[in-house]
Amino acid sequence: MSARGTFLAILFALTSSAAVLADEPVTIGAIVADPEPHHMHMVALQGTVQQVRLLDPYRQPSGTVCYGAYLFTLQDDTGSLDVAVLGVCGLAVDSPPEVSDGDKVLVT
Template identity: 50%
Template sequence: MRRVIPFVVAAGVMILAGLARADEPVSIGEVIADPDAYHFRTIPLQGTVRKVTPLPPYSPGQGATCYGAYTFMLEDETGSIEISVLGICGKPLLRKPEVNDGEGILLAAQILSPNRMTSTTKGEVKRLRAIANSITHLSPVVAPPENSAPNQTEETAKPEGDGKPGEDSKSAGDSGY
């Protein structure tokens, strides 16, 4: 019995150390260096937002169109990675990206390794992908450029996608993803 106790204590310490590390952001350089180690895992990433790019409405192939998707580059001192934020499907909403260039954020992102992807669109190059699940703002929100969308609200789009606001408005915090 006395021989078992040190092993149980050592195992407990190792488990607790692993749990403490689970909440710490992973460096982008680590993810780039070994994407297979993070494949299909949701991990915390922290860095500065760059190159926010709203995407046009898209159809994932089941008849519903998705709106409000965007991408941005997240950079830290070890590298940068493109982050995708999925759109809201089935309801025609125009929503402004919830991040701004230069802003510090912490996010939970699902990593998809290019080495483990089994299906791509014809001609598409396999690449490391990161899909945001949640975003926490660390630095004060940087004011968007003057020529950007007028406000942080979601507006109902016309089915033709003419970009005119409708009657149905929701706050930006209710993004649904």
């Protein structure tokens, strides 16, 4: 992670092809430098997956347990940020993350 801080993004969809509802991919550097214009907007980010980290199951306020959550660092030519994948709630699944270190991905 860069010294200027990190940005935690919730992963809404992960896709390697097909059209996305967001505009052209935004650079990570643009978001880190000026996050306000992107706040509460869907953006597309493109980069390389690094440092995939599995998370322990967690409990929602409703009591439902969620499984399969993980984090990874998304890196492009302008910077990096952490992406959180929330997993599946209410169903005990034991599946590996959908991404691996070195994968090229488009996150929206």
